[in-house]
Amino acid sequence: MARLGSKTLYLLILATIIGVVGGLGAVLFRWMIHLVNDVAYPKGVTIAELSALPWYALMLPPVIGGLVVGPLIYFLAREAKGHGVPEVMDAVYYKEGKIRPVVAVVKSLASALSI
Template sequence: MKIDFGKNEFSEHIRLTLLAVLVGLTAGLASVIFKKMILLFQNQFWRAESFISSVSSQPWYLTILIPALGGLIIGPIIYYGAREAKGHGVPEIMESLIFRGGRIRAKT
């Protein structure tokens, strides 16, 4: 059995493979940078190498107050700025595909 790859199909296959490799490398690099930035900010703001040690050394009320303040800041941003961002992700994407033709409102 001989498989005949046309020139266009083969070059498209190579292009898609290279694009997939590029996307994978970019995503991997972005995740490493993201983790390093988390550690940098954690060290800057909490003055500790590990999150557990930093939280356990803080007063109990800060352990509750800081995430609550974060929620109070992010809540109005999501409600007024990007309503598509609320929820768990997959159900909202499926709703968009079914009811809005796959369109999600662009917010600038």
């Protein structure tokens, strides 16, 4: 069995850490989506009960979500607007791959609120 070099071992450990952090981030993101959904439309409420509500009551959760997400992006991370891939490409090309950590957090929170 071949012995791992120090650089290979370093990359293996780094890849493992990144994988674990990414996986935990995905679990946290899904949890946030479920939390927002449970607050907007409580568990146990059936489609029949929801359809009996007036139309404006059904529109209220998405409207509130939009009213929260808009100022969140505007005041905390203006560069978080738009889709993710073009902003990442812009950061890689023009900003040496640097993205402010607050942008990632705000974009994740805004996505969870708006999904």
